[in-house]
Amino acid sequence: MSESAQAHRKDEHLSLGVNLWRQQQNIQVGATFDDIRWLPETFPEMAVADVNTQVTLFGHNFDWPFYIEAMTGGSTLTGRVNGQLAAVAQQTGLAMAVGSQSIALKEPDAAKTFQIARQNHPDGFLIANLGADHPIENVRQAIDMIDANAIELHVNVAQELVMSEGDRAFYWLDNLATVIAKSPVPVIIKEVGFGMSQSAFKTIQALAPAAINVGGANGTNFAMIERRRNRPAETFNLDNYGLSTVESLLAAQSADNNLPLIATGGIASANDVVTSLMLGATLTSSAGYLLKTLMRDGEAGLITEIQSWQRDLPRLMTLLGAKKTAELSAKPRLYSPMLHNFIQQTKKATR
Ligand SMILES: Cc1cc2nc3c(=O)[nH]c(=O)nc-3n(C[C@H](O)[C@H](O)[C@H](O)COP(=O)(O)O)c2cc1C
Structure with a gap:
């Protein structure tokens, strides 16, 4: 396959993304998962075997409250990675999102780098991915390309503005309303790592x-x-910009959001999954950390890592006395002064 500039960008995202995780160069922006402490449940009165990790969303039963988030596809290398991620998802019973399929709408040859995900995970819950500016015709094409069960439309103003070749105009809301009304599968509106504040939740609502x-x-x-x-x-330079995942989840609460939430951004353990569910997420997903694990340890290593999350999760839920994931949101927790301060300040926000 001849590689276009857009395909080259996919390879650069992959290598730079993996490097950030490998070298632990990601900058801390706002409160982290460590800013929430779980209060001990001394008498859980349950067994690990009582835990049910299933989550129902989009009319589908997910066996696990986490999945592999959107990353790749579009070039030879990233097509291979999509194939590996899908094979791992299949073996571990996880759902998976593919990376932005916009390249395959322009370069039909690239479609196979996404379709490999469906080939390797024939019965899996697969999520298509496009930017928020794509019209319904493109959305239909992206869904059909991988026989997707849902589609994510990413909103990524900060990313585009940092990119020299990125977009400079952002009129998305009318298009999103049309796509949501006409999409044949559930639509997820997704940030790519800069978080959302109360006003965003109100708009999306x-x-x-x-x-x-x-x-x-x-x-x-x-x-x-x-x-x-x-x-x-x-x-x-926007390196320090944005709200963290935990801050975004708390912003959703103070915005009285009642749509299902998916937490992504920095999730690197079953503990992070639990904390996200405590803060109101229905599902969670992880991208960079899992990709780093795949690139370092191969498919077998990634399977081992995911299986350890799957082993840890019922134990952690037992620790907190939660038989179902939905019970976690009511469990008591302590917020660090930094997070407490965030809650106080955003309570006052009137937008
Ligand atoms: C290499 C790489 C490529 C990505 N490409 C996309 C993409 O095409 N579309 C998208 O919505 N998000 C994309 N993301 C963002 C992730 O889906 C996720 O929102 C973000 O990385 C934060 O999660 P993390 O901290 O677990 O990596 C990409 C992430 C990585 C690491």
């Missing part, structure tokens, strides 16, 4: 998609990735 992926900071940092890609280098 009116659009009524099937779910919101808060896509918070403190994991893969696309401001850093795009800045490192820029040639020539630019001074424009």
